[in-house]
Amino acid sequence: MKRLLWLLVCLVGVPLLPVRVMSAEPPAAQPGGSGCLTCHASLEDEEMSKAVPAWQQSVHKTAGIGCQDCHGGSPKSMVKEQAHDPNAGYIGIPDPTAVPEQCGKCHQVQRDNYIPSPHGTVGEFIPNCVDCHSDHKVVPADVVKISTPKRCGDCHTDDILDQFNGVITGVLTPIAQAKQAAADLRPAGVPVDHIDAGADLAREMFRQKVSHVFVFQTIVPRADSVKASLKKVDTDIRAARTEVSTRRKFGIVAAGFLVILAGFIWLYRRTLSE
Amino acid sequence: MLTKYVRGVNHWLKDRLNHSVSGVNRWLEDRIELSTLITFIQTQLTKPVPKHVNWLFSFGTITLLFFASQFLTGLLLMTYYKSSAESAYDSVKFVMEQVRFGWLIRQSHAYGANFMIAFLYLHAVRVFFYGGYKKPREITWLIGFLLLGVTLGFGFTGYLLPWDQLSYWATTVGTEVAGSAPVIGKYILLTLRGGENVTGMTLTRFFAVHVIVLPWLFVFLVSLHLVLIRYKGISTLDSTKGPEKSVEDLKQEGGKSFFPNHVMKELLVALLVFTGMLIFIVYAPLPLHEKADPFNTPVGVKPEWYFLPMYQVLKYFPKLVGIIGTGLVILGLFLLPFLDRSPERHPARRPVATTLGILFVCVAVILTILGALAETDRTMFGTRYHFDTKGVPHGIAESDSAAAPPTSTPPEKDMKKE
Numbered sequence: 001m002k003r004l005l006w007l008l009v010c011l012v013g014v015p016l017l018p019v020r021v022m023s024a025e026p027p028a029a030q031p032g033g034s035g036c037l038t039c040h041a042s043l044e045d046e047e048m049s050k051a052v053p054a055w056q057q058s059v060h061k062t063a064g065i066g067c068q069d070c071h072g073g074s075p076k077s078m079v080k081e082q083a084h085d086p087n088a089g090y091i092g093i094p095d096p097t098a099v100p101e102q103c104g105k106c107h108q109v110q111r112d113n114y115i116p117s118p119h120g121t122v123g124e125f126i127p128n129c130v131d132c133h134s135d136h137k138v139v140p141a142d143v144v145k146i147s148t149p150k151r152c153g154d155c156h157t158d159d160i161l162d163q164f165n166g167v168i169t170g171v172l173t174p175i176a177q178a179k180q181a182a183a184d185l186r187p188a189g190v191p192v193d194h195i196d197a198g199a200d201l202a203r204e205m206f207r208q209k210v211s212h213v214f215v216f217q218t219i220v221p222r223a224d225s226v227k228a229s230l231k232k233v234d235t236d237i238r239a240a241r242t243e244v245s246t247r248r249k250f251g252i253v254a255a256g257f258l259v260i261l262a263g264f265i266w267l268y269r270r271t272l273s274e
Numbered sequence: 275m276l277t278k279y280v281r282g283v284n285h286w287l288k289d290r291l292n293h294s295v296s297g298v299n300r301w302l303e304d305r306i307e308l309s310t311l312i313t314f315i316q317t318q319l320t321k322p323v324p325k326h327v328n329w330l331f332s333f334g335t336i337t338l339l340f341f342a343s344q345f346l347t348g349l350l351l352m353t354y355y356k357s358s359a360e361s362a363y364d365s366v367k368f369v370m371e372q373v374r375f376g377w378l379i380r381q382s383h384a385y386g387a388n389f390m391i392a393f394l395y396l397h398a399v400r401v402f403f404y405g406g407y408k409k410p411r412e413i414t415w416l417i418g419f420l421l422l423g424v425t426l427g428f429g430f431t432g433y434l435l436p437w438d439q440l441s442y443w444a445t446t447v448g449t450e451v452a453g454s455a456p457v458i459g460k461y462i463l464l465t466l467r468g469g470e471n472v473t474g475m476t477l478t479r480f481f482a483v484h485v486i487v488l489p490w491l492f493v494f495l496v497s498l499h500l501v502l503i504r505y506k507g508i509s510t511l512d513s514t515k516g517p518e519k520s521v522e523d524l525k526q527e528g529g530k531s532f533f534p535n536h537v538m539k540e541l542l543v544a545l546l547v548f549t550g551m552l553i554f555i556v557y558a559p560l561p562l563h564e565k566a567d568p569f570n571t572p573v574g575v576k577p578e579w580y581f582l583p584m585y586q587v588l589k590y591f592p593k594l595v596g597i598i599g600t601g602l603v604i605l606g607l608f609l610l611p612f613l614d615r616s617p618e619r620h621p622a623r624r625p626v627a628t629t630l631g632i633l634f635v636c637v638a639v640i641l642t643i644l645g646a647l648a649e650t651d652r653t654m655f656g657t658r659y660h661f662d663t664k665g666v667p668h669g670i671a672e673s674d675s676a677a678a679p680p681t682s683t684p685p686e687k688d689m690k691k692e
Contacts, residue, residue: 187561189370189377247377251556255549262545264280269538271281272530 035075036067036083054136070094070102099128113212127151143168163216171210171223174230175202181237188247190240198233202226321521322529323536324510326404331508332540333397337425339544340390341492344428347383348485355435357481359474362437363565370562381555387429389551391580394425402610402631405619409514412611414502417495419608424492429578431484437477442566443575445480446472471568514617574649582645583638589648589664 043049055061068075072089074082084090094102100120104111110129114120119127131151132141143165152161178199182192209222302308323331354373356365369376398418401407407415434445449466468475510519519527530536563572577585588596606613614627621628644665651660651670659667 188559189380189562191371248556251552255552258545258549258552262542262549265538265542265545267277267280268284269535269542271277271284272535272538 035078036071036073038078039080039083040067051136054134055138058136058138060136060138065106096128097125099130100125103129109207110212113208114214117212117214119214143172167216167220167223168210171202171206171226174227174234175199175206178202178230178233178237181240185237185240185244188244190243192240195233195236195240198230198236202229202233205229318504319533319537320531321504321507322524322531323508324519324524325528326511327508327529327536329539329543330396330400330404331536332543333393333400335540336544336547337390337393337397338496339548340386340393341496343548344383344386344390345489347379347386350379351383352485357435357478359437359477359566362435362477363562366436366562377559378555381559382551384560385551385554387432388579389547391425391429393547394422395580398422399631399635403621403628404509404511405621405624406509407611408509408614408617408619409611410518411502411506411509414499414506415611416608417499417502421492421495421499424488424495426580428484428488428492429580431480431488433578434477434480435484436562437566438563439566439570439572440563440575442472442568443571444577445476446568447575449476509619511620513619513623576645576649579642579646583641586641586645586648586665 037052037055040049041052051067055067060066066075067073068089071094072091073084074088074090077083082088084092100111100114104115107129114129119125133139156164178195182195182199185192185195205226206223210219210226213219213222299308351366351369354365354369354376356362366380370380371377373379401415401418430448434441449463449472464470466476466479467473468479506518507524510524512519576582584600587600590596591599614624616624616627618624647661647667648663648665649661651658653659654667658670660670661667
């Protein structure tokens, strides 16, 4: 009886192994969040709770940057007074003039370009990081939105904003296109690592020399030099596309040959039928 | 006119071939009595197949041809493949990007696995509807079912070998679940992984099973399968109550010889299928994902399509019920010849079995589609939908699907680097 039971268990279990093996949910990625979320997510005051879903969509969550990294305090405590204890470094809403240094702890290149820029030298750091990148959602600044005179228009004319927008998108767009081309070509099995690396290098040049500088006379020639560095990438993309195209032609020719062969076999079969 | 021409060429080729081969034949005949073997083979080849045998009966042979193709392309891949965690991914990438026609070999192997399983499923469905599993062919069905298991084993072990993100995490989760079995779970886990975690040790043992154990098992089982098919012949659509049809009976009923009639039919289908695969290879190549990263779980890890129906079933029922239910269905299919006692083979004369079969196929297809849609966002009829884990669509606003404003570079990567 026992043997029969084991046999049954094996017969049911063995075929199921791959099913069970493939069925479980993947382990969830560990968020870089903190205990602050537990209280703030359920606060009725929307001003105090809206940061939670915004942060949860942010790259800071993915990177493990929690509330305490900008606001200080003790995230492990569930008691408000302890969590918000100034002795634990709690600062509440950061002083706007301290924001560039705060963000610059990690984003050094951007800080170094921004502080001597016209936006930084005003002294009050207007606009500062969160004006363009948002506070909790932390999104890359969208150059199209920058040219919208909602905020920038307070100080700049539309013409200036459009010019600035043109310079920036003139560099970022071909970089993005090169990255996309590499991603599209990769599945075909053509070498694209050098295309990716070329685009990354251009992006890094942009980051170092153009991003957050905000001075036309400086960024225009620098942007041109970044664009010039992409010419080799363009050539490589064209070569990779030609290779993919050649493979497709080969595939079509080989497929045509097989179909013709199949046609001959079909004819041969007809002679057999007769 | 064209048919006449082909026939003429055919006769000419036969004459030339006979002339050249006759000398070799004589030499071999003196030494190994080749004629006995040839007579046996000719008898087998000229055996007639039942009149109802049509194009659908070529699926089994196509599966076998795909195995041959997998064997050949696998052998070529092995000349470059390095089965270690450090170099497996790079070696596959090297084959795809640097080796002449390496992309074709690797894509043929990757697509070949999918085609092989697809045609094996189709073959099983065909055998079911034509009642080919019934007396006296029960053992052929049982061996065929084991062959299906071995083929799925090929798929599961081979999936890990490129050592990319999806394969790594599918194996991690899979072996973890296998390890949760009571009492022996821990030992299963350690045996599969070769340690506590999925590492290079796991890769080497999956590789060994993929290239040594399973191929030998497949060859052994498929040999038995083929011998039984040749011995018992392809089943007719008659009731199992009566005696099996003899060769003469089949000839009288208009059954044509296996060779060349049926073989040419199979060859024709095989050529068209391989043509289709070639088109897929050049127009929709299967990607090699990022290299396996044990510290970064990718979103939406899913099994390959051939496991999706079983995977999806487990989402709709409590785990234990799903597992037992799926296990019983698989066991039931395995033991089908002993459960279905009806003597009729013709699908029209066994309406219950035919209806159940159609329902089973429909459910499997629907579950596969739901599994493929689950955990994805798609635009259908102008509206954007999010499909949850059960495959149920929920309408979403465009702004929800694009959390960040449009940017020139992927935001996550961009900001991370900064």
